[in-house]
Structure formats: structure tokens, C-alpha cells
Amino acid sequence: VQLVQSGAELKKPGASVKVSCKASGYTFTGYYTHWVRQAPGQGLEWMGWINPNTADTRYAQEFQGRVTMTSDTSIRTAYLELNSLTSYDTAVYYCARKSVSESNGYDFWGQGTLVTVSS
Amino acid sequence: QSVLTQPPSVSGAPGQSVTISCTGSSSNIGAGYDVHWHQQLPGTAPKLLIFGNTKRPSGVPDRFSASKSGTSASLAITGLQAEDEADYYCQSYDSSLSGPVFGGGTQLTVL
Numbered sequence: 276v277q278l279v280q281s282g283a284e285l286k287k288p289g290a291s292v293k294v295s296c297k298a299s300g301y302t303f304t305g306y307y308t309h310w311v312r313q314a315p316g317q318g319l320e321w322m323g324w325i326n327p328n329t330a331d332t333r334y335a336q337e338f339q340g341r342v343t344m345t346s347d348t349s350i351r352t353a354y355l356e357l358n359s360l361t362s363y364d365t366a367v368y369y370c371a372r373k374s375v376s377e378s379n380g381y382d383f384w385g386q387g388t389l390v391t392v393s394s
Numbered sequence: 395q396s397v398l399t400q401p402p403s404v405s406g407a408p409g410q411s412v413t414i415s416c417t418g419s420s421s422n423i424g425a426g427y428d429v430h431w432h433q434q435l436p437g438t439a440p441k442l443l444i445f446g447n448t449k450r451p452s453g454v455p456d457r458f459s460a461s462k463s464g465t466s467a468s469l470a471i472t473g474l475q476a477e478d479e480a481d482y483y484c485q486s487y488d489s490s491l492s493g494p495v496f497g498g499g500t501q502l503t504v505l
Contacts, residue, residue: 309494318396318499319432319440319483335493369439377487380430380445387439 276300278370278385285391286360293356294388296370303346304328307373308353309381310344312366320366324373325353360392397422398484398497405503411472414500416484417465422495424465427487431460431469434481434499443482444469471502479504 281295296308310322323334327346334342343356353370368388371381399417406412416429423429431444442451444460447467460469467486471478484497 311496319485319496321494321496323493333493336491371440378428378446380442380485381432381440382442382445382451384439384441 276372276383278372278383280368280370280385280388283389283391285393287394288361288392290360290392291356291358292360292364292390293354294368294370294390296353296355296385298351298353298372301372303351304348305374307375308344308346309371309373310355311369311371311381313369313387314363314366317366322355322368326375327353357390360390362392364390365392366390396498397488397491397495398486400482400484400497400500402498403501403503405505406471406474407505408474408476410474411470412474412502414469414471414482414484414502416467416469416497418467418486418495419465421490422465422486422488423462423467425489427489429460429462429467430485431458432483432485434483436480440483474504476504478502 277299279297284292304327307324309324325332325344332344341358346353370385372383373381404412428446432440433443434440447462457472481499483499488495
């Protein structure tokens, strides 16, 4: 199992960023893809999930209206798009695989994508 | 302010044991949702260490164990090694927030 994310991004305040997460080694539609971010020196923050099988999504309340999670099952890739970026969005963004059951944790993580927001 | 509360740091000498606590509430751990633990080595992505309160994924040494009781959980590491120096995060599900929640993380220093 591997989750390979796109490379680092440098964005200006107010811009948008789109991060990709390409899955391999498992049935992509059999697991949810979650997105978790980590600001510099800070802890982990859950952003939301997408079910690639149905395209259903759920977003953390603080990102509602500003985040879009999508997936392309033909290329086994999930995407995170975040709009209206501010300096507070500077963070490493991780995708992680998780089954629908809450009895299982995030068993595989991407390597992370650093998004820097700076003028 | 994280929904799950962990001590910011713990430390121990090589060979000793340490315990990291994770305190939640009636809408997460106390509601019966499972607790998972992740280890994050410096500069790397988190790695699943414990899932389903007490289970170790394949490859995780049995020096790592965990438990859950009431609204709290704990991670125990015995026979500390230098390679255990990392940040440790607990994670559960919160019914009020309708989503996963993390602890603030605990930095383990091996003296």
C-alpha cells in the first residue's frame, strides 16, 4: 500500500491550492481517504474525508465552504482543494487511508505536502 | 485546544518505561469510540501504532501497549530505546463534532 502526494506549493494569500494523493496497492474504492493537516510545530487536525466509491464527503466544520475533496477512481487519486488561503493555512497536508469502521485507525499515510502561504 | 488532552511531554531513560495519557469526554472516548495511537518520528508522516484501543499492527514491537477505561486511554512503552523518541498522538471519534479528533500530541524524549 502506498499513498503518494504531490509536491510542495507556495501560494499567495487569497489563492487556492489543490493537493493530490495517488493510491496504489489496494482497492481504492474500498477505503475512505481522509485529509489531515499539521501546522508548523503543531498537532494533527482532521479536515474531512471522501468515499471514493460514492463521492460522498464530510468536512470538518471549520473548513466548510472553503474546502473541496474529490477523487478520480480511474487513476486512483484523491484531491484536496482549499480556497481563500491565509497564512494560517501554512501546514503539511496529509492524506490517509481509513476503513469506514471507527474501530480502525489511519493505517497508511501519504508522505505529506507542504503548503506555504506567503505574500 | 484539542478535544483529546495529552501531556505535552514525557521522558525516560533507555530501558525504562513511560506512559502517555489521553483524556476525552462523554462524546468521544466515554461514548465507547475506539482509541488509536500514532507515532510521528521527526520530519516524517505519522504511523499507526495502536488501533482499536489495544491492537498492534503487524511490525509494531510488543514494547508498545495501550488500554482504555472510561473517558481516558493510555499508551505504555517499555524498554525505552533511542529510536522511540517521537511525537505520539491519540485519536478517536467525536459524536458531537461528527468526525475524528486528535489529542494535542506528546513529545517523548529518551534521555
